[in-house]
Amino acid sequence: EGIFHFQHTLAKTFRKVINRKEGILAIGGTSELSSEGTQHSYSEEERYAFVNWINTALEKDPDCQHVLAMDPNTDALFTALGDGIVLCKMINLSVPDTIDERTINKKKLTHFTTQENLNLALNSASAIGCHVVNIGALDLKEGKPHLVLGLLWQIIKIGLFADIELSRNEALAALLRDGETLEDLMKLSPEELLLRWANYHLENAGWKKINNFSSDISDSRAYFHILNQIADRLGCRQFVTPTDVISGNPKLNLAFVANLFNKYPALTKPDNQDIDWGLLEGETREERTFRNWMNSLGVNPTVNHLYVDLQDAIVILQLYEKIKVPVDWNKVNKPPYPKLGTNMKKLENCNYAVDLGKSTKFSLVGIGGQDLNDGNATLTLALVWQLMRRYTLNVLEDLGDGEKANDDVIVKWVNKTLAEAGKSTKISSFKDKEICSSLAVLELIDAIQPGSINFELVKTGGLSEDDKLNNAKYAISMARKIGARVYALPEDLVEVKPKMVMTVFACLMGRGMKRV
Numbered sequence: 001e002g003i004f005h006f007q008h009t010l011a012k013t014f015r016k017v018i019n020r021k022e023g024i025l026a027i028g029g030t031s032e033l034s035s036e037g038t039q040h041s042y043s044e045e046e047r048y049a050f051v052n053w054i055n056t057a058l059e060k061d062p063d064c065q066h067v068l069a070m071d072p073n074t075d076a077l078f079t080a081l082g083d084g085i086v087l088c089k090m091i092n093l094s095v096p097d098t099i100d101e102r103t104i105n106k107k108k109l110t111h112f113t114t115q116e117n118l119n120l121a122l123n124s125a126s127a128i129g130c131h132v133v134n135i136g137a138l139d140l141k142e143g144k145p146h147l148v149l150g151l152l153w154q155i156i157k158i159g160l161f162a163d164i165e166l167s168r169n170e171a172l173a174a175l176l177r178d179g180e181t182l183e184d185l186m187k188l189s190p191e192e193l194l195l196r197w198a199n200y201h202l203e204n205a206g207w208k209k210i211n212n213f214s215s216d217i218s219d220s221r222a223y224f225h226i227l228n229q230i231a232d233r234l235g236c237r238q239f240v241t242p243t244d245v246i247s248g249n250p251k252l253n254l255a256f257v258a259n260l261f262n263k264y265p266a267l268t269k270p271d272n273q274d275i276d277w278g279l280l281e282g283e284t285r286e287e288r289t290f291r292n293w294m295n296s297l298g299v300n301p302t303v304n305h306l307y308v309d310l311q312d313a314i315v316i317l318q319l320y321e322k323i324k325v326p327v328d329w330n331k332v333n334k335p336p337y338p339k340l341g342t343n344m345k346k347l348e349n350c351n352y353a354v355d356l357g358k359s360t361k362f363s364l365v366g367i368g369g370q371d372l373n374d375g376n377a378t379l380t381l382a383l384v385w386q387l388m389r390r391y392t393l394n395v396l397e398d399l400g401d402g403e404k405a406n407d408d409v410i411v412k413w414v415n416k417t418l419a420e421a422g423k424s425t426k427i428s429s430f431k432d433k434e435i436c437s438s439l440a441v442l443e444l445i446d447a448i449q450p451g452s453i454n455f456e457l458v459k460t461g462g463l464s465e466d467d468k469l470n471n472a473k474y475a476i477s478m479a480r481k482i483g484a485r486v487y488a489l490p491e492d493l494v495e496v497k498p499k500m501v502m503t504v505f506a507c508l509m510g511r512g513m514k515r516v
């Protein structure tokens with residue numbers, strides 16, 4: 001019943017958007033003048049759709065009642081998001097458990113506690129792969145429309161796309177075409193899969209296929225047939241009327257179709273002996289963290305599948321630039337690649353990426369361009385980790401007047417900071433098994449920002465696995481709340497994964513060095 005209500009609201013939302021477009025209200029983007037005097041326009045249709053989406057999603061959340069329901073016809077959204085609570089909630093909805101809700105400041109907000117919520121939101125958004133490089137807490141507090149909508153769209157999209165992935169939904173294999181293997185399908189982005197899905201239902205309905213979610217879809221008949229296919233199965237055709245004409249906004253159309261897919265995929269997992277289901281291993285935590293890190297830096301194209309999307313090294317080369325290794329783009333073959341010799345072009349890029357790594361003194365023994373091009377997991381991860389590590393250390397060095405940073409420097413700083421604050425924990429290395437309790441991280445956070453940790457929430461003594469995870473969740477969210485852009489996950493602390501542990505302490509050190 002909840003789903004039907006939801007679907008109904010969505011359909012209504014879109015109808016209203018359309019009615020407005022037909023002239024009840026002027027539409028097509030309004031503009032605001034920023035303080036710098038530059039014009040940023042934003043889409044009223046997007047504001048309208050996102051507001052309705054949030055109103056429905058958080059309808060029953062007791063922590064959001066001070067701003068909900070927002071009026072989609074006004075700029076209420078931009079004020080309502082200014083305290084960070086709704087943003088934190090939406091992030092937690094898109095990727096469950098990203099934010100430990102105990103860390104959200106909810107009552108009697110001050111300038112400082114609002115800032116903390118916004119830090120928590122921005123750093124958590126980054127950790128789930130949103131590109132937030134040009135947005136600050138102040139922009140959100142002031143409710144700059146184009147920035148707020150841009151961030152919201154990323155958060156909503158990540159949630160909508162979460163299950164449009166073969167390893168999470170094997171029925172997607174029903175979209176295989178003649179002569180294709182599961183591997184071919186696995187390479188598709190969520191957008192491409194959705195387009196296939198839409199076309200699968202269109203073809204079944206004997207209708208013309210669509211090529212994209214923008215201009216093609218404004219031909220509402222195509223849409224209507226998708227809806228019919230699904231609605232008929234569920235006996236809920238009443239939600240969409242033939243007079244609905246969907247405007248060509250690609251974001252909203254994508255969201256609309258993604259949501260339909262999530263509610264009613266109407267696909268059956270094929271019973272095909274030839275399909276090698278063993279290929280469908282889900283992404284590891286480490287792979288996901290690397291991917292989110294890259295995407296948060298704004299690499300283009302977005303990385304959906306770590307190995308496949310790195311096979312032409314274009315993203316790797318962009319990452320070199322992020323760590324200040326100059327890339328000669330004249331030496332790089334850029335897509336679209338020619339039909340003939342595509343792989344050779346990609347391989348050349350990969351060879352260049354390995355050469356750059358060697359000149360950067362990365363440890364690349366036994367790694368060749370061919371391995372990246374093949375998508376060899378172990379070897380690709382080895383390079384990607386060195387890029388992320390270098391990135392993390394660069395951030396530290398920039399803060400410390402260029403002084404070289406390494407593991408030892410960080411461990412010493414951690415021990416010293418803990419000791420100076422009178423804390424009892426210390427760490428011997430990033431492999432120290434004691435780290436599994438997260439106590440060292442929590443005490444370090446409290447040393448950096450005294451009084452920030454509520455030790456009543458921290459479990460001590462003989463810790464069960466649940467207790468450890470509980471502490472780790474609190475620690476990761478608190479680190480983000482005090483301003484550290486941490487990508488690691490709570491499980492990385494519990495399992496003491498040295499690489500991710502290193503990034504946690506390095507980010508906290510960076511935050512600690514910013515103390516006045």
Ligand SMILES: *[C@@H]1O[C@H](CO)[C@@H](O)[C@H](O)[C@H]1NC(C)=O
Pocket residue numbers: 092093095096097098099100101102
């Ligand atoms: C958000 O995180 C908390 C953990 O603090 C979890 O209990 C809750 O279910 C999450 N909310 C959503 C909507 O995922």
Ligand SMILES: *[C@@H]1O[C@H](CO)[C@@H](O)[C@H](O)[C@H]1NC(C)=O
Pocket residue numbers: 210211212214215216
């Ligand atoms: C969408 O597809 C149509 C053809 O069906 C094409 O004319 C149009 O340029 C495409 N739009 C985009 C944004 O790719």
Ligand SMILES: *[C@@H]1O[C@H](CO)[C@@H](O)[C@H](O)[C@H]1NC(C)=O
Pocket residue numbers: 366371376377378379
């Ligand atoms: C990846 O490379 C390593 C080291 O050369 C090799 O042992 C491994 O078999 C390769 N993996 C695949 C899937 O080819």
Ligand SMILES: *[C@@H]1O[C@H](CO)[C@@H](O)[C@H](O)[C@H]1NC(C)=O
Pocket residue numbers: 408411412415426427428
């Ligand atoms: C940090 O403290 C531990 C425990 O006292 C000690 O073993 C280690 O040598 C110290 N490490 C550094 C780099 O200071």
